[in-house]
Amino acid sequence: MERPIRQVAKRLLMAFAVLVVTALVVYADRAGYNDNSDSSVDFLDAFYYATVTLSTTGYGDITPVSDSARLTNIFVITPLRVLFLIILVGTTLEVLTERTREEWRLNRWRSTLRDHTVVIGFGTKGRSAIQTVCTTGLKKEQVVVVDPSNKVIDAATSEGFAGVIGDATRSEVLRRAEVHRARQIIIAPQRDDTAVLVTLTARQLNRGAKIVAAVREEENAPLLKQSGADAVITSSGAAGRLLGLSVLSPAAGMVMEDLIQxxxxxxxxxxxxxxxxxxxxxxxxxxxxxxxxxxxxxxxxxxxxxxxxxxxxxxxxxxxxxxxxxxxxxxxxxxxx
CATH class of the missing domain: 3.30.70.1450 (Regulator of K+ conductance, C-terminal domain)
Structure with missing residues (x-):
C-alpha cells in the first residue's frame, strides 16, 4: 500500500500542474485580459490570475474582456478550476476517510482483543519467541508486536501480526497494545535497562499476566525478577553454557541445540x-x-x-x-x- 505522504505529494504535484496549465492558457491569450493597475498582463500576472481563479478568490483586478478570453474561461479555465478543487478536496476527504476507517478498525480490534500475547521487540529473540508460541496453535491475530521502528512494525504486520509503534517503556504505548488485557507478555528489547523499565510498566498495568523477559547479561536477571518478570532468560549465559557443553561433548551440544530449535x-x-x-x-x-x-x-x-x-x-x-x-x-x- 502506498504511503500517505506519497499520496499527498502526488496530489500536490497534480494541483501545481493544473495551476501551470491555467497560467499558460491565460498568458497565451493575454491580449484579451485587462489589468486594472497597468492594463497589460505579463507572465507574473497570468500566474496571479490563475491562482486567485482556481482558488475561487477572484479579486477582480484582472478580468477577461475579449470574447475569446471569456469563452476560454467558460470552456477551459472553469473545468480546470473544478479539477483543481476536486484534487484538493479529494485529498482531504481521502485522508479523513482513511483516518476514520483506521480508527474504526483499531477500536473494533481493541474491543475484541482478550487474553492475547504482547511481544515487546521484534528482533531475533522476539521473532523466535512468536514462532515458538504460534506452533501451539495461537492465532497470529492474537499476537501484538510493540516496537519503536516503523520498518520493524511493517515487517510484523506483513507476517500477519498486529503492530503498535512506540516506546514500550511508556504506559500509553502499552495501553494501545491492550497490555492490561493480555494473558502473556514477552519482553525482548535490545537493551537490558529497557527490559527492566518495560517489565515494571507492564506489571503495573497487568498484575495477572505471565511476563517472560530476556536479558543479555546474567547479572541483570535478579533485577528483572524484582521488577515483576515471572521468568528471565539470559541470552549470553545460555549461549555460553551451550558453547561450553559443545566443547566438552559435541554430541550433547547437538542434542541441546536440537531441543532449542x-x-x-x-x-x-x-x-x-x-x-x-x-x-x-x-x-x-x-x-x-x-x-x-x-x-x-x-x-x-x-x-x-x-x-x-x-x-x-x-x-x-x-x-x-x-x-x-x-x-x-x-x-x-x-x-x-
Whole structure:
C-alpha cells in the first residue's frame, strides 16, 4: 500500500500542474485580459490570475474582456478550476476517510482483543519467541508486536501480526497494545535497562499476566525478577553454557541445540496428565518425563515426593516431532533457558 505522504505529494504535484496549465492558457491569450493597475498582463500576472481563479478568490483586478478570453474561461479555465478543487478536496476527504476507517478498525480490534500475547521487540529473540508460541496453535491475530521502528512494525504486520509503534517503556504505548488485557507478555528489547523499565510498566498495568523477559547479561536477571518478570532468560549465559557443553561433548551440544530449535527433532513440551496416567510414576508414562509441575512447584522426575501422578499435574516431557508438524494445542513449549 502506498504511503500517505506519497499520496499527498502526488496530489500536490497534480494541483501545481493544473495551476501551470491555467497560467499558460491565460498568458497565451493575454491580449484579451485587462489589468486594472497597468492594463497589460505579463507572465507574473497570468500566474496571479490563475491562482486567485482556481482558488475561487477572484479579486477582480484582472478580468477577461475579449470574447475569446471569456469563452476560454467558460470552456477551459472553469473545468480546470473544478479539477483543481476536486484534487484538493479529494485529498482531504481521502485522508479523513482513511483516518476514520483506521480508527474504526483499531477500536473494533481493541474491543475484541482478550487474553492475547504482547511481544515487546521484534528482533531475533522476539521473532523466535512468536514462532515458538504460534506452533501451539495461537492465532497470529492474537499476537501484538510493540516496537519503536516503523520498518520493524511493517515487517510484523506483513507476517500477519498486529503492530503498535512506540516506546514500550511508556504506559500509553502499552495501553494501545491492550497490555492490561493480555494473558502473556514477552519482553525482548535490545537493551537490558529497557527490559527492566518495560517489565515494571507492564506489571503495573497487568498484575495477572505471565511476563517472560530476556536479558543479555546474567547479572541483570535478579533485577528483572524484582521488577515483576515471572521468568528471565539470559541470552549470553545460555549461549555460553551451550558453547561450553559443545566443547566438552559435541554430541550433547547437538542434542541441546536440537531441543532449542522448535518444530523438528526433539522438543520440550508441557502437557496435562491424562486419566490413564493417574496413579503412575513419571517413569511409567509413554513419554520421556523430565519434570512434574504440581501447583507452583516444579519437581524432578525422580523426586520421591511425587508419588503417583495426579490429574491436576502437568508433565514436562521430551518428544520427537517431524518438520512442519504443529505441537498439539494442549501442549506448551517451554522457553529457552
Amino acid at each position: 522448535q518444530g523438528s527433532g526433539l522438543d520440550i513440551v508441557e502437557r496435562p496428565v491424562v486419566r490413564a496416567e493417574v496413579g503412575r510414576s513419571p517413569r511409567e508414562t509413554d513419554d520421556l518425563v523430565v519434570s512434574v509441575v504440581r501447583g507452583h512447584r516444579v519437581l524432578g522426575y525422580d523426586d520421591s515426593s511425587i508419588g503417583g501422578l495426579q490429574l491436576t499435574d502437568r508433565l514436562i516431557t521430551i518428544v520427537r516431532v517431524t518438520p512442519g508438524a504443529r505441537v498439539a494445542p494442549h501442549t506448551r513449549p517451554l522457553p529457552e533457558d
